[in-house]
Amino acid sequence: MTATLANLLSNNHGLRVFCDACKRVADIDVNAIAAKYGGSVTLTEIGAKARCNECGGLGGSVQVVAVR
Numbered sequence: 637m638t639a640t641l642a643n644l645l646s647n648n649h650g651l652r653v654f655c656d657a658c659k660r661v662a663d664i665d666v667n668a669i670a671a672k673y674g675g676s677v678t679l680t681e682i683g684a685k686a687r688c689n690e691c692g693g694l695g696g697s698v699q700v701v702a703v704r
């Protein structure tokens with residue numbers, strides 16, 4: 637099972653993004669992206685859409701994980 641934004645919100649989890657290219661780590665406001673993309677979006681899909689603010693890396697180099 638792949639976690640969705642709705643799963644994160646209901647478990648009160650946050651979202652953290654790692655960029656493999658420049659090693660940047662950033663926390664994402666789950667409420668903000670859930671409002672933008674909808675609660676049924678999966679973490680995999682977020683990873684594919686996410687862009688690194690530091691190096692501009694997209695998709696493949698960016699990983700997302702749920703955090704407390």
Ligand SMILES: [Zn+2]
Nearest residue numbers: 655658688691
């Ligand atoms: Zn980066």
